[in-house]
Amino acid sequence: MTPALTTAAVPQATRLAQLHRYWLATNYLGAAQLYLRDNFLLERPLQAADIKPRLLGHWGTQPGLNMVYAHLNRLVQDTEASLLLVTGPGHGAPAILANLFLEGTLGEVDPQYSLNRAGLEQLIGQFSWPGGLPSHLVPGTPGQIQEGGELGYCLAHAYGAALDNPDLIVACVVGDGEAETGPLAAAWHSNKYLNPATSGAVLPILHVNGYKLSGPTIFGRMSDEELHHLFTGYGYQVRFVSGSEPHQVHAAMWQALDWAHAEIRRIQEHARLGLLDGVPAWPILILQTPKGWTCPFTVDGQAIENTFHAHQLPVADPAGQPSQLPILEAWLRSYRPQDLCSPLTGALCEEMLSGCPAGDHRLGRNPHANGGQLLVPLKLPNFSDYGVMVPAPGGVTAAATHKLATFLRDVFRRNEDARNFRVVCPDETTSNRMTTLFEATQRAWLGPLHETDEYLSPDGRVMEILSEHTCQGWLEGYLLTGRHGVFGCYEAFIPLVDSMLNQYAKWLKVSKEVPWRQPLASLNYLLTSHVWRQDHNGYTHQVPSFLNAVAAKKSSVARVYLPPDANCLLAVMDHCLRSRDYINLIVASKSPQPQWLGIEAARDHCKRGISAWHWAGNESSSEPHPHPDLVLACAGDVPTTETIAAAALIKQHLPVLRLRVVNVVDLLALMAPDAHPHGLPEATFLGLFSADAPVIFAFHGYPSLIHELLHHRPAPARFHVRGYMEEGRTTTPFDMLVINNMSRYQLVMAALDRITAQPNSPALAQFCQLKLTEHAAYIREHGIDMPEVRCE
Template identity: 45%
Template sequence: MSAQYIDRPNPPPEKSHLPDYVLELAVASDHKRYLSDKDRNAIQKFRRAADYLAAAMIFLKDNVLLQESLTPDHIKPRLLGHWGTCPGLVLVYAHLNRLLTNHPDLRSLFVVGPGHGAPAILACLWLEESLGHFYPSYVQNPSGLHRLITGFSCPGGFPSHISAEVPGSIHEGGELGYALSVAFGAVLDKPDLVVVCVVGDGEAETGPTATAWHGYKYIDPAESGAVIPILHVNGFKISERTIFGCMDDKEIVCLFSGYGYQTRFVEDLDNIDDDMAAAMEWALGEIRKIQKSAREGDPIVKPRWPVIIMRTPKGWGCTARLGDEIIEGSYQSHQVPLPGAKKDEKQLKLLEDWLKSYRISELIDRQSGKPVDEVSSIVPKEPERRLGQIPEAYNCYSQLDLPNWFEFAKAKDEEEASCMQSCGELFTQVIEKNKHSFRIFSPDELESNKLNATFKTTGRNFQWDQFSRSKGGRVIEILSEHTCQGFMQGYTLTGRTAVFPSYESFLGIIHTMMVQYSKFNKMGQETNWRGPLASINYIETSTWTRQEHNGFSHQNPSFITAFLHLKPAYSRVYFPPDANCMLSTVHHCLGSKNYVNLVVASKHPTPIYLSPEEAQTHCQAGATTWKFASTDEGVNPDVVLCAIGTETTFEVISAALILKKTVPELRVRVVNVTDLMVLSRDHSHALDDETFESLFSKDRSVIVNYHGYASDVTALLYGRNISDRAIVEGFCEEGTTTSPFDMMLRNNVSRYHIAAHAVRSGALGNPKVNIRLQELVSHFMDEADKAKKYIYENGEDPEGCYDVPKFH
């Protein structure tokens, strides 16, 4: 153990040089003898029982109530779990139960940032009978208790972190930083809901959490619920001091006062239950003052919401020392405090003494396997108000009332329309019809991404701005992708529907958050008790194909690739080629359930290729032959041109027109793919082999012009009978600040590159084309060089570059 920690368990922080009056901003902790003896005794017994169960889950595979002396055979072969945070989580859980019992009108969720605190949460869920409600094998009897303890972190049991299988959970906590933003998202449009959110002091060091403290600035107390954030300061991460653990009270008060909070400390270990009970009642009281003012039409300007700073020792209650090493109150208790208990007699004896200190025989009846009445007395009597059974956490999906998207469709003979502008018009009606169950979360890009039509119906919701507060705005814009994602997760997991539009290059910032959510969604849907959820919906726009003005840093389609590695049953990727297809796709996504949807669209005007009816048919099929751009409607082609993506489709259509004029003897079929997953053989949307061949032929070359990385499509086509005759072009990491068409040229997805590929491939089976092959390829590459030269000489694309292709 590092010398700096010897004899210094959880040392107090050094005093700052801030003046003493700073502490006047904190709320005085007046709590001595706050509880009745009866309530204090019940809470303490609940805590002892839960702490025992949590510790036992980490260590024991038998002798779960210590009915005999511990032996090595009673210890699990693999010790998994994190003890350090458990006593603090149990403390909060117990007092939240008391709050619910004392306030019959209160509904609450418990969001836990320290995800590896699962033993604490599972113990509490078992004690309140929520675990047995959803899992009959975990009922309150000797068998259920044995399974709870011995099955934890073992094959077939609960994992070591909170997950979708855990009742009451809407956040996994596997990747730190998102608990607080998820909590804020959950209370939006839920005026009676109070979410208590514990943020570990290690988690509080993350960038996402640092921004999420601003979440209250987007909560309108007239229409939404509230969050009680509890920062759990126990001083250590896995092997190092935490930033907050080294801050004294004055520093913390200054920080949170600047964020806009009232701060109250819970740190009196000798009277911790009175301290916590008083703090929780204070926090709820402050919330209700703020909400009452807002709901009576006299909102408090920039209200100071409550935050609780809970200081407890790391691993509170476990073995104090192991030889010269300090365990309780140091990083040594972060995970397993006595890792050698199975092989080391001294550690085994220390473990036995630790577990016996809880006097579990006074708390759980050995014959019935049930907690004694005092332990259960603090649990709400109504099951649906218990933290593990509240419907908001698992079964409260509200289907959107969606308008008919045909009302916003464009006529086929209209020259051009923006996918995003059309989508914005659709959103105006979605908002009108779903005033309390639909929101848009955007990182300050709504106007840029051409969704400004939504502001005809709604506004932004930013309570610190005097021009948008208390207006019921459905749009939340905060320049933090992490916070937008967290808001969306909390909002969706409590039954509502959201959309997250963003620049393509920056959605990658929340790549791992999206993956974590997808895993949570997958495991949730594999339980037999979680109800359906609205899909979460990303709209990826301002794409690399039209980010030439911002430069290479903004040219990045990697978020698409991330989707392709998700479980196919829960992921969808769409490339609507025009505004009508965009409307059809977004309408479908908003009504879908249990998916993670990604729509890649253009904000710039593009041709309307398909009528509304044709667009709907095309989107339902996922891929069709575009007869209008093909030779003889695509019959008997020499080559198949496949387009995936808005701008890449335009280039394919342009190439088809060039080929029609320049090489009329070449027979071309144009196929457009709008649902990327139809290409795979392993997806629920996959085309069967017969249908696949009907589109791409049995033996002709296929040229794929794709919006993302070519390897995406190559991987999807694996196993199809096309791999040896397909050429895939896509973004190949070439870009800068240049012109739009130069981006096409640089990445080999221009009409000229497609035309050259077409004649090379078509020449293999068409002697009339073969005899002109060199002439044609040279011509197309020369046209590409001329275009590039013109761009560099004039600073703009050649005239007519974006004229709508006319085939008749």
């Protein structure tokens, strides 16, 4: 049975009655999912044995979600709009599942939920059942682009999905509880960045039902006047849909959606005629309905409907409390479950299903909700053309992010027609020395312009807002609907999105297990202005913890890269932009640093992930010492500079010592191969680090992370790691290294403590100590580092 797309010939009164019947059906299916393990259509009196032994799920938001879904179906039927639904209250999964079942989408992706009585019984019985349907929205839920636990991210996701999708309308249901979160509060300003000439539209639907889990919501206690002023101030046109009488709300919702759709099309037509003037006032609907609408008013003397008690289970224990079972039965029967199916054939009522659109017009089948099937690979320039000429290792300096920006500038240019690439950044593109991007595009901005402004345009494709949460949400929505992008950020502030990283990593992990989900372009983080070059900002800007956060994610998802120079950064970014379904973390300095590898050597090094740099030690690349006396290892651009300098001191003072230098660009290659697909085979690992030589490891982040990655390797105790120790202040770049015990002199002294004594060892240790003393005096007198340790 395929529902029709349009029913224009049917009178509105008839269609409203059909909408109401459909709404009752979805309410029943949602409530039944929470409670029933048998007697799914109440064909006999309800018994305690019919109730699930563990009651899991949420009711309070479901009737409102069902109202929205039913009326969006009607709008699609009447307008044939391409409409994507983003559901903020993801714990209302039973409502969305009920609608997906009735429109036939759920049965198409999983035949056990076919559009008949058997499928209906599976839907109800399998909800929150082991191996069945989860209680929140998940990647296996058709039509959805966010997990049900992602509280506060829906609006940023919706705007990200609408960017560069000119024919798409994204309806975004925002719960009034989640509207109190910081990420959601900032995301309202996304309307200042959405160009109606080239992008789609977002229709926010703020569902105000008054209560959170155990108390009132802020928005629920605001007057209509306050809400109107608030959202008018944000730049929206506001329309209320309010009430507790279903037929009255149906009529109001119909009119409100027609108005919102007409306003969206008017704004877009105006802009596409070249008449855009500032930020358009997009429509917003504020839907005000009772919490737990249509559930029992009271249970055992306790008020339920329109209180926080309706948030989860209005009838808390119908199997264990005899007084509650008839209350539950009366509530479920109020939705007329006997009308759902034919008692003879088991077929679902065709008249009820007539309100569902057909084919890809169904909300659960919108192609943008499975963005991988729309994904077009980027046209990438040859990154080798952007490389730094390196006549000898360390012979030149360059700012890696500046070189990368030139490459990304041309990524924008090559994909201008496809409009499928964006950079998001919290007001740091210029600070991170990536202004070259603005030769190809501008910062997105629809607001007023002053003559002193730079690089602002309504058509800009660099998205800057001083909210890391909004940047992350925009990019996630953009990627999930089939496009590509990079998130550039100060390293110290990216931990603000740790929880969003967690949720997105879970989404990717689970989506790989869903057969019909197609691979997405990877989420690429570029962290710069990092811990070792935050000397002037001081202690607050020194936080490398995001490395730990990404490394802790599933090995099928997480990738971490620490390119030591500009050419390696180019090679890594080229790889990441071509990759699929990963979270790629790249950390690179914006400050001028020594350049070590030519472009072809960088390509080879990054492909390997870890290499021995024979030129930096005292062994020949053709005849390496099979058993080095000492290994100096490094990961990160600044640690690499210090390690190469330490190696030079050791070679100068201890020429007989067999020294090897190993550089790590793919951090997770340190893991065992059974723990991560990039993990080096044991033989390769031992070929680099030997089986027993002491290893002094200079690391960009917290030393404990390296120990964690290496704990399965042979003799891990021989690895002595230096890195960030939570010591910082406003000081010089080299002093940052000194106070964290990672300067070249301290690396040498650590090595001397762990090798067999050499004739010149005491003299070298004394030299290093004198240099540290000299350094301390020099910076206090001159305010800058000594010339021999200065990179800039």
